[in-house]
Amino acid sequence: RPPPKNPPPSPRKLPLIGNLHQMGPFPHRSLHSLSQVHGPLMLLHFAAAPVLIASSSSAAREIMKTHDLIFSNRPKSTIWEKVMFGAKGVAFSPYGEYWRQMKSIFVLQILSNKRVQSFRDVREEETALMIEKISDSGSDVVNLSKLIVELMANVVCRAAWGRKYDGIGGKGGGARRGFQEVLGEVLELAGYFDIGDFAPWLKWVNRVNGVYGRAERLSKELDEFMEGVVEEHESKERKIGQDFVDVLLEIQRENVVGIHLQRDSIKALISDILVAGTDTSSATIEWVMTELLKHPQAMKKLQAEVRLIAQSNQPVTEDDLDQMPYLKAVIKETLRLHPPGPLILPRESTKDVQVMGYDIAAGTRVLVNVWAIMRDPASWDEPEKFRPERFLNGCSIDFKGHDFELIPFGAGRRGCPGIQFAVVIIELVVANLVHKFDFAQPDGVELDESEAFGLAVHKKLPLLLVATPLSC
Ligand code: HEM
Numbered sequence: 433r434p435p436p437k438n439p440p441p442s443p444r445k446l447p448l449i450g451n452l453h454q455m456g457p458f459p460h461r462s463l464h465s466l467s468q469v470h471g472p473l474m475l476l477h478f479a480a481a482p483v484l485i486a487s488s489s490s491a492a493r494e495i496m497k498t499h500d501l502i503f504s505n506r507p508k509s510t511i512w513e514k515v516m517f518g519a520k521g522v523a524f525s526p527y528g529e530y531w532r533q534m535k536s537i538f539v540l541q542i543l544s545n546k547r548v549q550s551f552r553d554v555r556e557e558e559t560a561l562m563i564e565k566i567s568d569s570g571s572d573v574v575n576l577s578k579l580i581v582e583l584m585a586n587v588v589c590r591a592a593w594g595r596k597y598d599g600i601g602g603k604g605g606g607a608r609r610g611f612q613e614v615l616g617e618v619l620e621l622a623g624y625f626d627i628g629d630f631a632p633w634l635k636w637v638n639r640v641n642g643v644y645g646r647a648e649r650l651s652k653e654l655d656e657f658m659e660g661v662v663e664e665h666e667s668k669e670r671k672i673g674q675d676f677v678d679v680l681l682e683i684q685r686e687n688v689v690g691i692h693l694q695r696d697s698i699k700a701l702i703s704d705i706l707v708a709g710t711d712t713s714s715a716t717i718e719w720v721m722t723e724l725l726k727h728p729q730a731m732k733k734l735q736a737e738v739r740l741i742a743q744s745n746q747p748v749t750e751d752d753l754d755q756m757p758y759l760k761a762v763i764k765e766t767l768r769l770h771p772p773g774p775l776i777l778p779r780e781s782t783k784d785v786q787v788m789g790y791d792i793a794a795g796t797r798v799l800v801n802v803w804a805i806m807r808d809p810a811s812w813d814e815p816e817k818f819r820p821e822r823f824l825n826g827c828s829i830d831f832k833g834h835d836f837e838l839i840p841f842g843a844g845r846r847g848c849p850g851i852q853f854a855v856v857i858i859e860l861v862v863a864n865l866v867h868k869f870d871f872a873q874p875d876g877v878e879l880d881e882s883e884a885f886g887l888a889v890h891k892k893l894p895l896l897l898v899a900t901p902l903s904c
Contacts, residue, residue: 436784436791440484441470442477450477452627458885460774463487464804473788475796479631483797484787487804489811489836492843494787495779495798496836500844505780507797510635511626514647515618515654517696521704522849523777533689534701538849541683542676542701548852550674552750554590555857558583559864560747566869566899573874577718577894580861584714585612587857592702593661594675614653618703619711621647623887658699676702705850711888712772713854718891719770720763720862723818725871725879725897730820734758738867744902748863750856759863761820763855764838767806767831769818771840772888774803779846802839811837869899 443466445451454476456462463485467474472488486492495503505527512524522538525531541547562583566574586596589611624643628635638644665677680701684693724731737758742748753759779798784791807815813822829835832851833843841848848854865871873879874896882892 433793436793438789438791440473440475440788440790440792442475443470445477448479450479450481452478458883460801460803460885460889463775463799463801464807467801467804473790475790475792478797479627479634481630481797482793482795483630483799484781484792486787486798486800488808489805491788492800492802492805492839493836495800496833496839496842496844496847499785499787500846502781502783502785503779503798504845505782506846507778507780508629509626510629510638511621511624511643511647514644515621515651516703516707517651517655517700519700520694520697521700523704523708527782527845533691534697535845535849537680537683537689537693537701541679541688542705543849543853545852547674547679548856551587551591555587555860556747556749558586558590559857559860562861563747563864563868566865567901569899571898571900573896574899575894576721576897577714577891580714580717581710582612583861584710584717584857585615588706588709590675591853592676592705593665594677611657614650614657615706615710617646617650618654618707619887621650622707623885654703655699658702661702662695662698676705707887708848709850709853711886711890712850713858715772715888715890716763716767716770716854716858717861718895720766720858721865721871721895721897722879722881722891723766723769724762724866725873726881727818730762730818731866731871734762734862735866735870738863739902742863742867748860748867750860753856753859753863756859756863757824758820759859761823763858763862764823764829764831765818765820767840768812768838769806770889771802771806772890773840773842774801774889775799776802776839776842777846800839800842802842805836806838806840808837867902869901871897871899874898 443451443454446453454462454466464487467485467487472486472491474485476483476485486495506524509519509524513519516524519525522531522534525534562579565579589596626638628638661677665681677698680693680698683689684698724734737756738748741752741755781792781794781796781798783794786792809815823829829838831838831840833839833841833847836843841851877896880893884890884892
């Protein structure tokens with residue numbers, strides 16, 4: 433095919449590797465710097481593959497709204513396919529009828545408002561347990577990051593299959609190692625940059641360095657694990673509940689969506705929830721607490737709001753959350769500055785199309801740099817500052833995918849179906865933490881804000897704190 437006549441501006445590329453040398457360890461930051469020279473829509477090359485980079489809210493709107501249908505495909509991911517049951521879930525399945533049916537199961541059945549509500553007890557119990565662990569630590573240093581990761585894994589696993597992540601073995605009585613370790617490795621590999629997806633002639637690199645071998649081993653382990661979960665749910669002795677696996681098995685039995693839901697699809701959908709739902713939410717809570725520690729005035733203001741609404745000797749409940757506008761503003765501001773997926777998930781064009789007047793060829797990958805968009809001075813006053821107040825006083829900007837200057841959950845057909853599931857647990861955990869404790873850095877420990885890039889961008893170093901209960 434001849435190259436498009438009017439492509440977007442491109443930084444100079446090198447033979448064979450294209451622009452890969454310009455990526456660095458934090459691609460969202462490198463791409464942001466490049467966009468300041470080449471503009472809000474750039475065409476880069478990762479090896480030979482063209483990759484469109486959108487770095488402004490208008491570019492994002494054209495891609496995820498005006499031409500959403502054309503950009504609703506996901507590019508093929510070899511690792512995701514190997515580990516996640518042939519990518520038969522929602523997140524990486526190609527756009528088409530199968531994806532539409534899986535997404536409708538997510539939106540209407542698994543992550544509907546009613547279903548998310550039904551896990552209220554799970555969220556409140558797990559939050560109370562975490563608060564108890566912190567209380568028990570006395571004046572010792574608490575690794576809050578670790579507690580938050582465990583809490584999120586417990587909440588998601590209890591919603592998915594009715595038990596905590598460490599309370600279940602694989603098929604035949606036990607996986608070879610704990611589920612937490614398996615999940616940790618799945619998350620690590622899911623965030624791996626696979627050069628073989630951009631330059632098939634470089635796939636040998638991942639065979640030699642063992643990444644594909646690891647993915648294949650991990651896929652067997654995950655399959656064994658999920659098979660144990662599904663078999664347990666099918667067993668006649670078990671009382672039918674309403675966790676995600678129960679819902680999926682019922683859809684399978686009753687043929688609700690008009691297709692036979694295969695066993696691998698059930699395992700893939702559950703795995704999608706584990707991968708997309710745990711790390712993103714725990715990273716967000718970590719960043720909220722980090723920003724609050726860095727900004728004592730905001731912490732005080734939030735504590736005052738929460739302590740006014742919730743009774744001092746009772747935990748904050750989900751009923752209380754609607755009366756906490758500052759809490760909601762703090763969470764929005766944190767997602768603006770620290771989106772767990774700074775480049776969201778990649779998209780791919782299915783047809784030739786024009787974006788902002790430039791020609792984009794079919795089959796072009798797309799990365800929307802929401803990190804850059806949400807720090808764009810054209811949309812935000814003092815964008816680098818943490819100022820939750822910007823979302824108060826009648827500001828109607830929300831992150832549900834309509835305001836393209838704030839899109840940490842993406843937008844359009846491929847937008848995140850887990851917003852409600854994520855937001856309610858994030859709000860509940862943060863409200864309970866600041867309600868119950870005053871926090872301080874341990875002596876001699878600086879508040880570190882470095883990032884670790886992966887499927888979700890976390891803090892590089894764990895958040896270590898000393899927690900003093902309110903009553904002291
Ligand atoms: C703070 C928490 C979360 C953030 C920031 C987040 C962000 C995102 C983003 C940016 C995308 C890509 C959207 C696009 O391409 O436009 C996405 C997709 C997705 N998310 Fe989330 N997410 C979060 C929590 C969750 C939770 C809790 C679940 C499930 C329980 C979930 C399930 C999914 C799924 C299945 C997709 C793929 C959708 C598709 O391809 O059609 N996410 N998420």
